[in-house]
Amino acid sequence: MSIWEYANPKKFMQTSAWALPWFTGLAVLSMLVGLIWGFFFTPDDYKQGSTVKIIFLHVPAAMLAINAWLMMLVTSLIWLIRRHHVSALAAKAAAPIGLTFTLIALVTGAIWGQPMWGTWWAWDPRLTSFLILFLFYLGYIALWQAIDNPDTAADLTSVLCIVGSVFAVLSRYAVNFWNQGLHQGASLSLDKEEHVSDVFYFPLLVCIGGFIALFVALVLLRTRTEIRSRRLQALLTRERGTA
């Protein structure tokens, strides 16, 4: 029994069919609990008023926007090294989800920034690097769509993902150097010296858990779709061959 067994599409389909409803349920449950708790049962901040509550969408979305790219990096490496198709398809499936989370983080940030900073947008390092991350996602998805042969597409997008990761990190430090910004430091950290107060902390954790479950559920669902469409393609090719 090793993790590589799940690289077998059949085994993956079986396991994910079992796991998908659990993750979906967990996502729905914890997002409902977290968001309702966060939106209605936390006090207003003394300086920010109720706008502080956008944190329950903004922080989890931003976390996952970055981690989705990391997941794509890992699955791309697995594809290049061990050539498991499920891995490449999972990377393909995760990209639009990551793109959406990046967009959510940018939009909720702008909605929060308007009353708080007095501007929708500032060329702050964190904001700028998220915009650049957004462009990376766009390029990655566009490359997948532009190439017909699925194996070629998987290879090229994997190489792009690896090179893109290096440049994304570089860009992050470059923009840091270029402008010291408005954005506050980390909202969460493991040592409890510096993060949001407990009232917000616990519902935020529940929300993050919910977003992670949502991400896993969506990736599983989309990977299953990709595998099915790949099978369909194979069937069609075979039929054309015999007819």
Added chain:
Amino acid sequence: MIALLIRDLRLAMRAGGGFGLGLAFFLLVAVLVPLGVGPEGSTLAKIAPGILWVGALLACLLSLDRIFALDFEDGSLDLLATAPMPLEGVVAVKAFAHWLVTGLPLTLVAPVLGLLLNLPGAGYGWLVASLALGTPALSVIGAFGAALTVGLKRGGLLLSLLVLPLYVPTLIFGAEVVKRGAEGQAVSTPLLLLAGITAGAAALLPFASAAAIRVNLR
């Protein structure tokens, strides 16, 4: 290697288009921006470093798809891939040839355009230095983008979408050098970082580009 370099240079010269076009585009950017933002010297002086760098970057982008596309179409890329010389070397030489016909002329012309944009006197030396150090990175990164899209029929727009985000660090440090130089501040930090990006990209990216070409030739 030298033979390949000479061949690429000769092709670029004789086929025309490519590098003359890039220079003309660079000139156009430098002319259009003042027409758009107005002729006040102080405004222009302030934005000149950024405009010149963005212009150089876009001009470089124009000729990227030519690095591999023509060789891919007539099959000489297949020959180069099976030649005894490693494909990584081929990529590096081709990127160098691209720099010689785009980056280098851009660097040499830039001071003249700086004049048009009212760049402060202290900035000229740093403009040339930063372009000379930074444009090789543009060529190497561009060669990677070109290698990814070489098999596609209409790769041009996709190429820009892939390559421009990768240009971000180079652009930031390059423009920062000129800006600081023009204002008379110390430039060594961004200049070193820019040189670091160029050296790192030139050392590592040919491997990624060669891998992409091998996939595309499969």
